[in-house]
Amino acid sequence: MAENGEADQEQVVKKLAYNFSIVRHTDMPEEMKEEAIAMCASAFEKFDNNNENAAKLVKDSMDKRFGTAWHVVVGEGFGFGVTHEAKHMLYMFYGGSLAVCIWKCC
Incomplete structure (x- = not known):
């Protein structure tokens, strides 16, 4: 029983450790970048x-907002x-x- 609880705790820690974003490249303004990261x-x-479905939701949200x-x-x-388009790309x-990868076409 203790082993099962430890395994559950380890899985929760893994989920918490990997729920962040690392921006590799962007030329978006800061406000747009933060909103895009939150949408993702x-x-x-x-x-x-x-x-x-995640990509479709992000695309639809970006289309509505920007x-x-x-x-x-x-x-x-x-x-x-x-x-x-300049200032409209995030990787x-x-x-x-x-x-x-999110970008707006010219």
Whole structure:
């Protein structure tokens, strides 16, 4: 019984340790960047194991808040090269290895 409680505690600690974002590149204004990170965090909490739905939620939220033509890619182990509007790009990691790229097309 004690081992089961210790395993549960360890799992809670792991979840807490990886629920933060690491911004690798951005040229967004600070306010836009913070809102985009918050949108990503809420989408990943809502759709824990479904990256496609999380990306759609982030895209729809960005379209409503900052105008249309936003694109979002969520996944692990991908590379990219995009043309984007100036001051409208964010590339970050969330929860360890989950990468997110958000950009607005010209």
